[in-house]
Amino acid sequence: MANPKSAELVIDASLVRRLIATQFPRWSDLEVRPIEPGGWDNRSFRLGEQMTVRLPSAEHYVLQVEKEHRWLPRLAPQLPLPIPVPLAKGTPGEGFPWPWSVYRWLQGETLAVERVADLGQVAKDLTRFLRALRQADAASGPLPGDHNFHRGGPPAFYDEQTRQALPLLEGQVDTVAAREVWEAALAAPFEGTPVWFHGDIAWGNLLVAQGRLSAVIDFGTSGVGDPACDLAIAWTFFHGESREVFRHGMALDRGAWARGRGWTLWKALIVLAGMTGAPASEKAKQRTVIEDVLADHRRFG
Structure with missing residues (x-):
């Protein structure tokens, strides 16, 4: 707060x-x-x-x-x-x-479906950027902590919040399946070398110009750690073919995707449960995000 x-x-x-x-x-x-x-x-x-x-x-x-x-x-x-x-x-x-x-000033407008010519190309451009970010020199970079609300660390940092949100949403979402997704995220610890991540890859932090991804902004939650938190846009923006392009291009293992689903689920649950002060319009979007995350877990988990 x-x-x-x-x-x-x-x-x-x-x-x-x-x-x-x-x-x-x-x-x-x-x-x-x-x-x-x-x-x-x-x-x-x-x-x-x-x-x-x-x-x-x-x-x-x-x-x-x-x-x-x-x-x-x-x-x-x-x-x-x-x-x-x-x-x-x-x-x-x-x-x-x-x-x-x-x-x-960086030229461009925030990412929206109607502003791009090919959503699959945007997914390709974004994965190229995020892979380059992961390969950037991470020596002495900022580890997860208060500066970025522990993005890039274990999703377990938000275990208490997630478990508080679930009973508040009984009857609104499939809380049994949601618990399964959350437990899968906790059971897939990051064991790789810490790398740079953005921490808040969302439509409002991606700029497009002439139908193509043109810039990435707002690195406030960036750091060096587990890049799984950068996967959330797979369910918050991409869909269908573009989601599959993004999944393939990110070249991350099954455990990373389990944690990515966990990060996405945590945020969607607390917003929908009214724990963040987000407007009603934002809450409505989270039901779709949660449904997509649960479906993704059934398919790939």
């Missing part, structure tokens, strides 16, 4: 203008306007035509600022698609209590 004080913060274009004017006056004449849809972990604003300003929306996202500034410049040359480029790091001020960032 957010820090109670953070809930009182008003993060708007006026605040961003004041921060820019006091800390980066060379950019003070540039227009500031909010980016829609707004983020959950951060609030983002367009700064002129070439930059983006991102401010953490709550205290528990603050650790991500330093991580991105340190690691994104090192990862970028190793990846086949553009990722955010930090240009400046702001400090607390103007009533805003945490560090914040200015990034280079």
